[in-house]
Amino acid sequence: MSRxxxxxxxxDRRVGENVWGRAKSPINKRQSRPGxxxxxxxxxxxxFGLQLMAKQKxxxxxxxxxxxxxxxxxxxxxxxxxxxxxxxxxxxxxRLDALVYRAKFVPTIFAARQFVNxxxxxxxxxxxxxxxxxxxxGDVVQVKDKSRSMALVLEALGSxxxxxxxxxxxxxxAMTATFVRLPELADVPYACRMEPNLVVEYYxx
Numbered sequence: 001m002s003r004x005x006x007x008x009x010x011x012d013r014r015v016g017e018n019v020w021g022r023a024k025s026p027i028n029k030r031q032s033r034p035g036x037x038x039x040x041x042x043x044x045x046x047x048f049g050l051q052l053m054a055k056q057k058x059x060x061x062x063x064x065x066x067x068x069x070x071x072x073x074x075x076x077x078x079x080x081x082x083x084x085x086x087x088x089x090x091x092x093x094x095r096l097d098a099l100v101y102r103a104k105f106v107p108t109i110f111a112a113r114q115f116v117n118x119x120x121x122x123x124x125x126x127x128x129x130x131x132x133x134x135x136x137x138g139d140v141v142q143v144k145d146k147s148r149s150m151a152l153v154l155e156a157l158g159s160x161x162x163x164x165x166x167x168x169x170x171x172x173x174a175m176t177a178t179f180v181r182l183p184e185l186a187d188v189p190y191a192c193r194m195e196p197n198l199v200v201e202y203y204x205x
Contacts (some may be wrong), residue, residue, distance in 0.1 A: 073091050097112040
């Protein structure tokens with residue numbers, strides 16, 4: 001069971017945004033932060049506060065990514081040539097669970113982690129059950145035959161909440177998704193504004 005599945009919408013209220021763009025998000029009805037005094041806890045954030053919020057929002061979007069895993073991903077992005085913020089987005093989107101979510105094989109990023117953990121997908125024909133597995137351009141992810149009739153898969157495929165980004169090619173009948181290329185920030189269909197540049201400032205300060 002996903003560690004945060006029962007409280008996944010707390011992030012929405014904490015940052016004051018609908019992070020995943022879901023109709024069920026409590027932020028659609030009540031925009032205050034969690035807690036008895038949430039409505040009163042509004043104030044201007046410091047530069048550090050803005051950077052921390054940006055980091056928590058981006059990390060939280062990818063579900064149960066731990067701080068250690070996220071920092072390791074940032075360090076890899078910083079080592080690569082080019083813009084660190086763009087590299088960070090590309091690395092996060094190349095996670096296996098992120099692709100399963102973007103391809104609409106499951107309804108949420110939390111379900112994607114479970115789906116991969118339980119061995120419902122293959123990568124290039126080989127079973128893969130590590131959500132953080134890093135895909136390369138050209139890799140093909142496929143839902144196993146016996147898993148295609150699962151209720152959450154059918155729910156996700158029929159949902160109009162999300163669009164499939166153009167850096168992923170999906171064949172609905174074969175239930176395959178090809179990771180075409182590493183995306184940039186502008187390519188990723190985030191439901192709210194992400195600021196990876198502030199995440200870079202947070203870790204480099």
